[in-house]
Amino acid sequence: MSLSPTDVVEGISLSLTCRGDGNPAPFYSWYRNNQTMLQGQGGVYQFPSVRSEDSGTYHCKAENKYGPVNSTSVHINVEYSPRLPxxxxxxxxxxxxxxxxxxxxxxxxxxxxxxxxxxxxxxxxxxxxxxxxxxxxxxxxxxxxxxxxxxxxxxxxxxxxxxxxxxxATAAVVGSITFLLLIALFLSAFIIFRRKMASRRTSETKERPGDGTKSSGQNSGGQLETPSTAAVGNSTDQDDIHYASVQFSKKQEDPVYSNFMPAKPKTHQNEEDVEVEYSMVMIKNTPCLRRPGGSEDSCALYSTVNKL
The missing domain is CATH 2.60.40.10 (Immunoglobulins)
Structure with missing residues (x-):
């Protein structure tokens, strides 16, 4: 049993022939790299156009009822020109x-x-x-x-x-531009971070209880305030302060006039809704009158109250 040929060029037609004597006629099987390829009665394996992947080691086996026999192996080398580099x-x-x-x-x-x-x-x-x-x-x-x-x-x-x-020089310029861009990105990120931290601190300060309330007797610097300065510096403290005006006048030796005007403390209501009362008290001493019979003198006390 023989195989021929062995050296081929890609693209040509190729036939492998396996011959063996036997009675009855043998049955042929073909193998490439010990893998079964084709089985049949004929002893010829045909390649219409050989390709590079057809390279390998081939052998055939002839077998009848009396037993099998293998051919010698032959290596098929398919040569081809270089592929695209x-x-x-x-x-x-x-x-x-x-x-x-x-x-x-x-x-x-x-x-x-x-x-x-x-x-x-x-x-x-x-x-x-x-x-x-x-x-x-x-x-x-x-x-x-x-x-x-x-x-x-x-x-x-x-x-x-x-x-x-x-x-x-061009490479140096490109490198410098890249370096400056990195610095700019870093500074931008740093500024954004600082702003976020400042905003967070402000929010925490506003949410902390009692932060916005000051004691009635102190200002922001921790100094004591008098009632007058407290009223001027903080309008909300005016509810605790009362103002009064007292005037005395003496036009003659005995009569005495007095004017007393208290003012009600202001509230947070509108000035139009606040009812303010003014009162004026005038006290006058008149000369004493002597009664007949030598009794004690009696004096009359007159007062006038005006209410608006």
């Missing part, structure tokens, strides 16, 4: 003048691919190998770079990758 850059983004950058190219191929680096608008290669390192970057290094993967079955170019070179 991928490019990675380290570090990514803009590259500062004077620094270095590494470009890596990779592709799947059989046989393994070799790599060549090119810069667009230049005919000669920039470098060979899987990794292309540019040291001491200068402005003339800016541009599009691509790699080419090649093997005995073909070659293919990667998608161009742009290298942007920035001056050190």
């Amino acid at each position: 991928s490019v990675s850059v380290d570090p990514p983004g803009e590259v500062a003048v004077g620094s270095s950058v590494n470009l890596r190219c990779s592709s799947v191929a059989n046989p393994a691919a070799t790599y060549t680096w090119y810069k667009e608008d230049m005919t000669s290669p920039a470098a060979d190998g899987h990794v292309f390192t540019i040291v001491d970057i200068r402005r003339e290094h800016a541009g599009n770079y691509y790699c080419q993967a090649r093997n005995s079955r073909g070659h293919i170019d990667s998608i161009p990758h742009l290298i942007v070179v920035s001056s050190s």
